[in-house]
Amino acid sequence: QVQLVESGGGLVQPGGSLKLSCTASGGTLDVYAVGWFRQSPENEREGVSCISASATTTFYKESVKGRFTISRGSDKKAVYLEMKHIVREDTGVYFCLTDPGLMCTAGSLHYTRTDFASWGQGTQVTVSP
16 A cells, blocks of 8 residues: 655745645555645645546645646656645645545545545645734
């Protein structure tokens, strides 16, 4: 089962940019869809963006459309989330996930956990002041 490690979070001012990485070991990220989720003290964990296993389809939560871009590295061992024009509401811990229960279409991200789920440990994004 693939292991995932997120990186790239940090403290950023509103309007700034960050690029998050989700790096896989023990496998590649072209078997199942990969999603980025975030969790804040005020909200439950929510799906922000996803990319299909073929990398031909992507989805973005409405509030991040036009600001975030998800992509996969050519070696299929990393998925990135480029964040631009960051706003305070983007604050949270960002997790990546790959799971056969993750359905990623252009119009939706739907997740049903299976025994094959792989989550990373998360990377903190703090937007301040």
